[in-house]
Structures are given as structure tokens and as C-alpha cells.
Amino acid sequence: MLFTRKPAAMPTPETALKGRPHPIPTADTHFVNGRGLLAETPAGFERAVFGLGCFWGAERKFWEQDGVWLTRVGYAGGYTPNPTYEEVCTGQTGHTEVVDVIFDPAVISFEGLMKVFLENHDPTQGMRQGNDVGTQYRSAVYTTSDAQADAARRMIAAYETSLAEAGHAGKITTEVAPLGEIYFAEDYHQQYLAKNPAGYCGIGGTGVSCPVGLSV
Numbered sequence: 001m002l003f004t005r006k007p008a009a010m011p012t013p014e015t016a017l018k019g020r021p022h023p024i025p026t027a028d029t030h031f032v033n034g035r036g037l038l039a040e041t042p043a044g045f046e047r048a049v050f051g052l053g054c055f056w057g058a059e060r061k062f063w064e065q066d067g068v069w070l071t072r073v074g075y076a077g078g079y080t081p082n083p084t085y086e087e088v089c090t091g092q093t094g095h096t097e098v099v100d101v102i103f104d105p106a107v108i109s110f111e112g113l114m115k116v117f118l119e120n121h122d123p124t125q126g127m128r129q130g131n132d133v134g135t136q137y138r139s140a141v142y143t144t145s146d147a148q149a150d151a152a153r154r155m156i157a158a159y160e161t162s163l164a165e166a167g168h169a170g171k172i173t174t175e176v177a178p179l180g181e182i183y184f185a186e187d188y189h190q191q192y193l194a195k196n197p198a199g200y201c202g203i204g205g206t207g208v209s210c211p212v213g214l215s216v
Helices: 055-063 085-089 110-119 146-165
Strands: 046-052 068-076 096-103 139-143 175-178 182-184
Touching: 046 055, 046 110, 055 068, 055 096, 055 110, 096 110, 096 139, 096 182, 110 146, 139 146, 146 175
Parallel strands: 139 175
Antiparallel strands: 046 096, 046 139, 068 096, 068 182
16 A cells, blocks of 8 residues: 555545546456456446545455455445545545455345454544545445345444443444445455565454344
8 A cells, every 4th residue: 555644534525536437457357266257247246435545455354254256446435436556545526445245145235245344444533544544434334225234333332332342442433324326445455464475464453253143
């Protein structure tokens, strides 16, 4: 990632970079499972999008889960159309780095993915994650149904209670919003840690377990 200090405040639609009308090039296939990166979602499968800091390490957390059919990384929650990585890193596009997850709900539920999400970063840090500072590292869940949105908010509330009980100060700052436009990142970012096993991974959790099931 780019290790320079980034703005910690969101731009407005008026001040955001202008971007471009056409998508930037990305990979054709998933480096780990060989599926088409832009393949159509199979019938009965679902989609959810998570931002939990640097997307290099975040993506690996999800592709390792049973029931996850496809992952790809990109930029969501911002204003600039078809941004480049360098533009996102300026903090002037409004996007956060995200993992787009296509999954089989018969094998892993959205709640199961939320557990992976919450336990593998610190959702109380605002516009940063560890040493990675900037709006593109903010915690976010972009949902594709009302059921996902309701489950996300319930689990975040339950996890905030668990964090407080464990003595972890701070309120959860995770953004929960319907998925809007997502722009897929450049080829070299896709499945980065499979291509570069010794590459940088800034993902780390709080050590507090996330409750799932009836308590949620």
C-alpha cells in the first residue's frame, strides 16, 4: 500500500476527482480458483461487499471461507467514476477499499460473513485501520437486500456490546449502506496475497469474538 498520510475527511461530490467514463482494466480470472472475475452470479447465490482496511489481506480472509464462490477487490462508497488506485489513495474520490463477495447462502450465511468481517479488523477506528490512515481504509458494509442491512446492524450492535464488555473503548464506526456503484481494482490488486505470499497485510482484529445466532 502507499505509506503516506492521507486525508481523514471525505470529499464532497463537488470536490471529488472527476474520474473517467470507462472502467480501468482488471484481471480476467480469479488467481486462486480460476473463475471469471466478472462472471455472472449463479442462481441462488448472494452478494455482499465489505471494507475492512487494506483489501490485499481482507480479500484472502473471504476467499478462504467455505461457501464463498468468488471474491474481487475494488472501490465503493465514493463519488469518482472509474477511479485508479492512485486516485483513491489521495482521499479525493470518497471510496473505500472493498472486497466484493459472491457466496452460497446454503453453505455460509451473510451472518457468517459478517462474523469474518467484524473479527478481522477493528471497526472502531474511523478513517483508518492500524497504521493505514485515510478515508479508503474506513470500515464499511455495502448490502444488497434489506435483510442483509438489518442483519448487519444487529450484529454490529451486538459486537459493540461484546467489545465494551471486553474493555475495548470506542464506538463502532462501520458505515452500513446499500451497495451503489463498485469499481473493480487493477489486475495486480486482485488476489494480491496469492500472487505475493510475503506481501503486506495490515489486517488484524481486536481479539474479541463476534456473537452469532439467537443472541443476535
